[in-house]
Amino acid sequence: MGLLEQIEKIQKKPKAMRIQILIAGVAVIMAIIILVWIQSMRYTFSKSSPAIETKEITRPLMLLWQTARESFSDLKNQFQNFRKNNE
Numbered sequence: 001m002g003l004l005e006q007i008e009k010i011q012k013k014p015k016a017m018r019i020q021i022l023i024a025g026v027a028v029i030m031a032i033i034i035l036v037w038i039q040s041m042r043y044t045f046s047k048s049s050p051a052i053e054t055k056e057i058t059r060p061l062m063l064l065w066q067t068a069r070e071s072f073s074d075l076k077n078q079f080q081n082f083r084k085n086n087e
Contacts, residue, residue, distance in 0.1 A: 041063075
């Protein structure tokens, strides 16, 4: 059975069933993305500089907050550079 036949089969189901399928699909994809993200964080921090103390690595929420803050700061800087270049 091809992909189009599968989509048509889902489209014929009741709306409640389609919503359940949607939620399950989003949850599975989100779980995969989070697992890949966590694995990449482990790889990144295992190769990072020794300046990071062991105590900080054992605090995942603190580490997550620090990473999010750095990422937001980088994104903000990139956006500001983009605006400067396009003015």
